[in-house]
Amino acid sequence: xxxxxxxxxxxxxxxxxxxxxVEPLSPGHRACQGCGEVLALRLAMKALGENVVMCSATGCxxxxxxxxxxxxxxxxxxxxAFENAAAVASGVESAYKAMNRKGIINQxxxxxxxxxxxxxxxxxxxxxxxxxxERGHNFVYMCFDNEAYMNTGIQRSSxxxxxxxxxxxxxxxxxxxxxxxKKNLPAIAVAHNIPYVATATPxxxxxxxxxxKKAAMVPGPAYLHIYSPCPTGWxxxxxxxxxxxxxxxxxxVFPLYEVIxxxxxxxxxxxxxxxxxEYFKPQRRFRHLTEADVAKIQERIDAEYEDIxxxxxxxxxxxxxKE
Amino acid sequence: xxPAVLTGExxxxxxxxxxxxxxxxxxxxxxxxxxTPATEIAEHMASRLPHVCxxxxxxxxxxxxxxxxxxxxxxxxxxxxxxxxxxxxxxxxNLGLGICTETPxxxxxxQRAGPSTGLPTLGAQGDMMQARWGSHGHYEIIxxxxxxxxxxxxxxxxxxxxxxxxxxxxxxxxxxxxxHLSERVVIPEPGAIQLQTRPVPKGRKDRFKPFQPxxxxxxxxGIAGGGYGLHVTGLTHDExxxxxxxxxxxxxxxxxxxxxxxxxxxxxxxxESYRLDDADIALVSYGVSSRSSLAAVDEAxxxxxxxxxxxxxxxxPFPEERIRELSRKxxxxxxxxxxxxxxxxxxxxxxxxxxxxxxxxxxxxxxxSPDTIVDRLxxxxxxxxx
Numbered sequence: 001x002x003x004x005x006x007x008x009x010x011x012x013x014x015x016x017x018x019x020x021x022v023e024p025l026s027p028g029h030r031a032c033q034g035c036g037e038v039l040a041l042r043l044a045m046k047a048l049g050e051n052v053v054m055c056s057a058t059g060c061x062x063x064x065x066x067x068x069x070x071x072x073x074x075x076x077x078x079x080x081a082f083e084n085a086a087a088v089a090s091g092v093e094s095a096y097k098a099m100n101r102k103g104i105i106n107q108x109x110x111x112x113x114x115x116x117x118x119x120x121x122x123x124x125x126x127x128x129x130x131x132x133x134e135r136g137h138n139f140v141y142m143c144f145d146n147e148a149y150m151n152t153g154i155q156r157s158s159x160x161x162x163x164x165x166x167x168x169x170x171x172x173x174x175x176x177x178x179x180x181x182k183k184n185l186p187a188i189a190v191a192h193n194i195p196y197v198a199t200a201t202p203x204x205x206x207x208x209x210x211x212x213k214k215a216a217m218v219p220g221p222a223y224l225h226i227y228s229p230c231p232t233g234w235x236x237x238x239x240x241x242x243x244x245x246x247x248x249x250x251x252x253v254f255p256l257y258e259v260i261x262x263x264x265x266x267x268x269x270x271x272x273x274x275x276x277x278e279y280f281k282p283q284r285r286f287r288h289l290t291e292a293d294v295a296k297i298q299e300r301i302d303a304e305y306e307d308i309x310x311x312x313x314x315x316x317x318x319x320x321x322k323e
Numbered sequence: 324x325x326p327a328v329l330t331g332e333x334x335x336x337x338x339x340x341x342x343x344x345x346x347x348x349x350x351x352x353x354x355x356x357x358x359t360p361a362t363e364i365a366e367h368m369a370s371r372l373p374h375v376c377x378x379x380x381x382x383x384x385x386x387x388x389x390x391x392x393x394x395x396x397x398x399x400x401x402x403x404x405x406x407x408x409x410x411x412x413x414x415x416x417n418l419g420l421g422i423c424t425e426t427p428x429x430x431x432x433x434q435r436a437g438p439s440t441g442l443p444t445l446g447a448q449g450d451m452m453q454a455r456w457g458s459h460g461h462y463e464i465i466x467x468x469x470x471x472x473x474x475x476x477x478x479x480x481x482x483x484x485x486x487x488x489x490x491x492x493x494x495x496x497x498x499x500x501x502x503h504l505s506e507r508v509v510i511p512e513p514g515a516i517q518l519q520t521r522p523v524p525k526g527r528k529d530r531f532k533p534f535q536p537x538x539x540x541x542x543x544x545g546i547a548g549g550g551y552g553l554h555v556t557g558l559t560h561d562e563x564x565x566x567x568x569x570x571x572x573x574x575x576x577x578x579x580x581x582x583x584x585x586x587x588x589x590x591x592x593x594x595e596s597y598r599l600d601d602a603d604i605a606l607v608s609y610g611v612s613s614r615s616s617l618a619a620v621d622e623a624x625x626x627x628x629x630x631x632x633x634x635x636x637x638x639x640p641f642p643e644e645r646i647r648e649l650s651r652k653x654x655x656x657x658x659x660x661x662x663x664x665x666x667x668x669x670x671x672x673x674x675x676x677x678x679x680x681x682x683x684x685x686x687x688x689x690x691x692s693p694d695t696i697v698d699r700l701x702x703x704x705x706x707x708x709x
Binding site for chain 2: 058082123153156157167175
């Protein structure tokens, strides 16, 4: 039995009847209306509880929760710079370890969490993240992926999907919009041979919270890739975040799975996948795409989903997606 | 499809004017990373470059952006990046590589108040010494300081011309206020814009030495893939470009890197004088602060103070001789800048103790008002007479 399976063998999940009442991230922060990212962060914090140290990268979730002298955080929280959340988490974890060893403190159960957006994780911060995963610190890294630099005003990142319009991938006669395919960071995390990797979205809150809890329980590094709709940047309605996140799963754009000790497990099988057009429809960032563009993207999405299914052992042992 | 040079009158921000200046100068490659308050330059380049067969790349950080800019330039394309404080710090290592490999390019710093994250949305002029000495080792660099959107347009062209002429990265040190200020910008006909391109090698390809200086101290530049054999390295290298680890080659290389600037100062140093002929007090300023200073000179004159202004367009290399000369003519020098004394130190150095040198400055976050300068001048005058 692997490290993660061993740690998770007695895991009991959350359900809607026994939701923790604790809110380490309090309301009254300054997120945009309909922010899917802060919803995901709130759910993650409910799952993590209060015995945590949060290490934040620069980004929306940093700015909106910590405009001095106010803070939305009821737990220890540290922000240093844009690119080094994983390095900071490494340092905090090592410091606690050293202090516990020397008897200065006796707090063996603290959970250390680094988090950042897609830019802070997949672009400028990937070096620090890779280093921390390789060193094997006992921490959780959460990437809240809203598929562009929203804090500075919607510039593309390596998490921006092919074809999406942003201010630095503007669609027009000479440009389709984002011209490269989305970076597969969960696969990069898996390649570090860490015990636990998972993808999640706030459209499936219990699934998200269970995965966060598992990531915290597993000794060693755990990586969570959390799909986080941004109505401001995606140009969808502020009441559509959760719906768009759900459509992303139902149209196979964002498959939900876990990788436990290197073994892929599908969390949710999409039995009757919706066409990608249904996912694109509410979002103006995709409005300029032609039928041919959409067909090309659909082909890629299908192939990527097949790939995930294959890694999960073909049949995809996950639960059936219900309407 | 819009042309590269948008001839006509525009009402645009400094950031946009800078991007248009780059396009008019022939820049066809931009690599960058989002950062307030320079993001608009990248955004404008992203939408404009595809129209002129250029390339925009958003890189994973500023380190990579600067590396991409050097690569594009070595492939023969005029290239540029734009950033602000924290990104400027990340650019520094590859800026040094650009200096050592004599790679022409332009780096724009839309300054915000620091250190560190500082005031991301508010201006300052606190990176001036970082512009001079931010990368390691001893080197010379050219730095321009525009004070308006119109100047940002023209000085971006000048920066490209100087970078091509002298084969080095040229810095444009503007600030948040100028970058975000909307003003009238006149863009001339393409034919009215003078453009320089890097010296190109002639003669036998097999005898080419990529770092052998020409008559003005600048070596003709072989383009990667152009047929001339190249060896480009950040190691200390001789005229052939081959690494050579000894004090003699190091001295020779530094003489080449610094000499091409020091020996062409009269073409590189750009300053403007305003009412200095009969001045008792000379203000020395640059960038957005020179606009406050200009207004302050007129206000002071109305109050009976004989003030004048020396506006630095080229800040680095520092116009040492001009300051020395001025310090022999006036009774007092006053540096006006949004920091706690950086160019002020240079003014002090070059006045060589002949006259009092004062600073009007603050830590950043807002511009200096002309009234603040005039009040200071009144106080100074009293102490000079006392």
